Amino acid sequence: MDTENGKTPAFDSFIEEMKWRGFFEQCTDEKSLTELLAGETTTGYIGFDPTADSLHVGSLLPIMGLVHLQNHGHKPIAIVGGATAMVGDPSGRTELRNMMTLETIDKNLEGIKEQLSRFIRFGTGASDGMMLNNADWLKDHLYLEFLRDVGRYFSVNQMLTRDSVKSRMETGLSFIEFNYMILQAYDFMVLNRDHGCRLQMGGNDQWGNICSGIDLCRRVNQAEVFGLTFPLMMTASGVKMGKSAEGAVWLDAARTSPYDFYQYWVNVDDRDVSRFLRLYTLMPPTEIEKLEKLQGAEIREAKKVLAREVTTLVHGKGEAAAAEKAAKALFSGGGDDSTVPSSERPAADFGGAGLSLLDALTDAGLMKSKGEARRMIRQKAVRVGGEVIEDETLQLTGEHIQDGKITLQVGKKRHHHILVAS
RNA sequence: GGGGGGGUUCCCGAGCGGUCAAAGGGAACAGACUGUAAAUCUGUCGGCAAACGCCUACGGAGGUUCGAGUCCUCCCCCCCCCA
Numbered sequence: 001m002d003t004e005n006g007k008t009p010a011f012d013s014f015i016e017e018m019k020w021r022g023f024f025e026q027c028t029d030e031k032s033l034t035e036l037l038a039g040e041t042t043t044g045y046i047g048f049d050p051t052a053d054s055l056h057v058g059s060l061l062p063i064m065g066l067v068h069l070q071n072h073g074h075k076p077i078a079i080v081g082g083a084t085a086m087v088g089d090p091s092g093r094t095e096l097r098n099m100m101t102l103e104t105i106d107k108n109l110e111g112i113k114e115q116l117s118r119f120i121r122f123g124t125g126a127s128d129g130m131m132l133n134n135a136d137w138l139k140d141h142l143y144l145e146f147l148r149d150v151g152r153y154f155s156v157n158q159m160l161t162r163d164s165v166k167s168r169m170e171t172g173l174s175f176i177e178f179n180y181m182i183l184q185a186y187d188f189m190v191l192n193r194d195h196g197c198r199l200q201m202g203g204n205d206q207w208g209n210i211c212s213g214i215d216l217c218r219r220v221n222q223a224e225v226f227g228l229t230f231p232l233m234m235t236a237s238g239v240k241m242g243k244s245a246e247g248a249v250w251l252d253a254a255r256t257s258p259y260d261f262y263q264y265w266v267n268v269d270d271r272d273v274s275r276f277l278r279l280y281t282l283m284p285p286t287e288i289e290k291l292e293k294l295q296g297a298e299i300r301e302a303k304k305v306l307a308r309e310v311t312t313l314v315h316g317k318g319e320a321a322a323a324e325k326a327a328k329a330l331f332s333g334g335g336d337d338s339t340v341p342s343s344e345r346p347a348a349d350f351g352g353a354g355l356s357l358l359d360a361l362t363d364a365g366l367m368k369s370k371g372e373a374r375r376m377i378r379q380k381a382v383r384v385g386g387e388v389i390e391d392e393t394l395q396l397t398g399e400h401i402q403d404g405k406i407t408l409q410v411g412k413k414r415h416h417h418i419l420v421a422s
Numbered sequence: 423g424g425g426g427g428g429g430u431u432c433c434c435g436a437g438c439g440g441u442c443a444a445a446g447g448g449a450a451c452a453g454a455c456u457g458u459a460a461a462u463c464u465g466u467c468g469g470c471a472a473a474c475g476c477c478u479a480c481g482g483a484g485g486u487u488c489g490a491g492u493c494c495u496c497c498c499c500c501c502c503c504c505a
Contacts, residue, residue, distance in 0.1 A: 172500060172501065263458075266458060268459080270457090270459045272459095297456090299457080300458075300459075303459080370470075370471090371468085371470075372451085372466090376452065378452095379451090379465070381452045381453070392472075393472070410452085411452060
């Protein structure tokens, strides 16, 4: 099997690497799947929900799954669920999600495509990735036809035993959600039929849906296909992966700046570092194992490597280096701080009475409201030019400008520079 | 179709007609301690306001009351049981 990026993988097999890196949760038939992967270029897919026009850190795990698949010479397919997003997957949810309009979904698809192409090499070669929208084969079906051709293969009895359904028996499950499983199974069947896809991967909450797809492939295509699931990612503190103070951590630089993205990873819990290095970077095992040996405060070094690696994967080397520089300037002192999150204001704003600190904080996005800004000041959390401010009514004037900028800081970690345009 | 139980601030969840911006817990944020970690302790946690206070919120729309998250009517949604 050739590896097209020229590097020799540290692992002989995809499965072996997935296991070492912590991606492997369940597999439908590990032995046969291993044989398949060893013998031929295998096509595998993962579905992504276009519920927003950007993917977030939560999607990074499946993305990396596809990346590894491709690195081992196989062909990854990313399905964007244009059709299934209209239905809403009940897996892992407690209530019916809001339905999305076709226009929104279309818009979101574009953003996601763009992002995925930074991780996966798309093209027409044997192991080049493909991106497909399941609306293409789902949207024109007639109900009766679909029931007859596909619905006949599903046993309600069996569907009721699926976790995603069972767990909703108390809170309720609408018929439209109940059908999600069928649609996802149908996706797999179509991919198998039209693209020779033999493997579906996904989070462990997808197990039931994946199994349904495998059954359908066998029944309709007489094909043996496989499923592999990843563990559901929680941080050590039991929070869903990818949440920060400002909400979700996005892969889109416009939504989450590379600086904030970098900070997210530098700030992970000690207990998560090793796991994350394996899951979210492509570093070779020997290097990761070296970092895993670090103890105490040294773990910070491992976090920096983690942050740099992941930021590089998502935003590129340049942005990662800039974020690292900014972090160094802010937390270690000295260095180039030109890439710290900033905004611009005309010098005139600081003439006369000046600009109220409260407005400056809220405009910079450091605070959601002036009330919050006041509270923070009372708690001695706000610094201007490094000095703790205790006066809520402070006006920013020329005297606060140093080197053409005013530095704002909230708490230890949130920084912002107001660049004063002359 | 009939009967019963529900819809509360980010989440869970309590809430006698006034003292409810609403108990308690979680999450989150800040301060102390640290290592931009964890744990711990303390504080904060709808908006505007320096403050008095004003505004917006308890599924939706009306109503009764000096006064309603709390009572009444209608509507929407969810759960359970029966048909």
